[in-house]
Amino acid sequence: MQRLKGKVALITGAGSGIGRATALRLAEEGASLALCDLNISQLSDCAKVLPGDTESLICQFDVSDSDACTKAVEDSVARFGRLDTLCNIAGVALCEHFTRISDEDWQRVLNINLTGVFYMCRAAMNALVKNQGSIINMASSAGRTGQAYNSAYCATKAGVIMLTKSLAIEFAADNVRVNAICPGMVDTPLTQNFVFPENADPLLLSRLSPLLDGAQPGEIASLVAYLASSEARFITGAELPIDGGQTAG
Numbered sequence: 001m002q003r004l005k006g007k008v009a010l011i012t013g014a015g016s017g018i019g020r021a022t023a024l025r026l027a028e029e030g031a032s033l034a035l036c037d038l039n040i041s042q043l044s045d046c047a048k049v050l051p052g053d054t055e056s057l058i059c060q061f062d063v064s065d066s067d068a069c070t071k072a073v074e075d076s077v078a079r080f081g082r083l084d085t086l087c088n089i090a091g092v093a094l095c096e097h098f099t100r101i102s103d104e105d106w107q108r109v110l111n112i113n114l115t116g117v118f119y120m121c122r123a124a125m126n127a128l129v130k131n132q133g134s135i136i137n138m139a140s141s142a143g144r145t146g147q148a149y150n151s152a153y154c155a156t157k158a159g160v161i162m163l164t165k166s167l168a169i170e171f172a173a174d175n176v177r178v179n180a181i182c183p184g185m186v187d188t189p190l191t192q193n194f195v196f197p198e199n200a201d202p203l204l205l206s207r208l209s210p211l212l213d214g215a216q217p218g219e220i221a222s223l224v225a226y227l228a229s230s231e232a233r234f235i236t237g238a239e240l241p242i243d244g245g246q247t248a249g
């Protein structure tokens with residue numbers, strides 16, 4: 001399918017996991033890509049695996065840096081002449097007993113997972129309004145249900161969901177669609193390197209288990225591609241679970 005031919009997407013977190021799978025999928029669908037991440041070597045690796053005819057731009061920056069977010073959007077528009085889709089996928093985890101979370105760790109997770117999404121949406125909005133584009137924010141099942149030892153992360157992802165819904169309403173008249181995807185467990189470096197805190201209560205941890213096996217990053221990327229396409233024309237302000245039933249009730 002080439003649903004995104006002639007379109008331009010900017011993807012944060014494109015160096016790994018869900019962001020990398022999204023880059024690959026959107027490129028297969030015909031999009032030109034601004035690949036954004038903090039990690040330059042992972043970005044270069046990602047650019048190398050894209051289909052040969054994909055036009056791409058590499059932007060290395062930290063999404064918690066407001067000026068850098070603005071510059072990345074400006075550079076993308078300068079390079080491709082337009083922006084149709086913003087995928088906010090960069091994110092970090094923090095698993096810790098609540099009373100042991102330091103001020104620095106709380107602020108870092110908030111800055112990357114929530115404030116970074118705000119910076120990117122604000123920087124890209126005018127360009128998206130021009131093309132009646134869309135935003136896809138990678139939230140989490142952790143933004144829909146409380147999780148032990150995950151309070152900072154849960155708070156940021158709940159914030160991403162409400163930011164998504166608010167923008168969907170404010171920009172509906174401009175035909176800019178804004179949606180949040182809420183994955184459960186996905187097999188990526190983020191979860192592969194997950195360490196639960198010492199003395200974590202196994203009963204509380206068991207509540208994190210999905211009903212099905214975890215998802216592969218490409219399965220999340222499929223949903224991103226659908227939301228970015230005109231097939232999803234009537235979907236905005238949605239928080240879409242893709243979590244194997246984890247948050248079904």
Ligand SMILES: NC(=O)c1ccc[n+]([C@@H]2O[C@H](COP(=O)([O-])OP(=O)(O)OC[C@H]3O[C@@H](n4cnc5c(N)ncnc54)[C@H](O)[C@@H]3O)[C@@H](O)[C@H]2O)c1
Nearest residue numbers: 013015016017018038062063090091140183185186188190
């Ligand atoms: N893996 C899961 O189970 C899962 C579940 C739900 C939601 N998510 C969300 O999906 C997104 C992607 O997660 P993933 O599992 O692919 O993780 P990942 O660790 O594989 O990839 C995250 C990418 O974000 C980049 N990044 C981190 N901090 C950054 C910063 N400050 N500026 C720019 N780039 C930065 C990293 O370099 C990395 O390439 C995250 O927002 C995560 O919260 C993941």
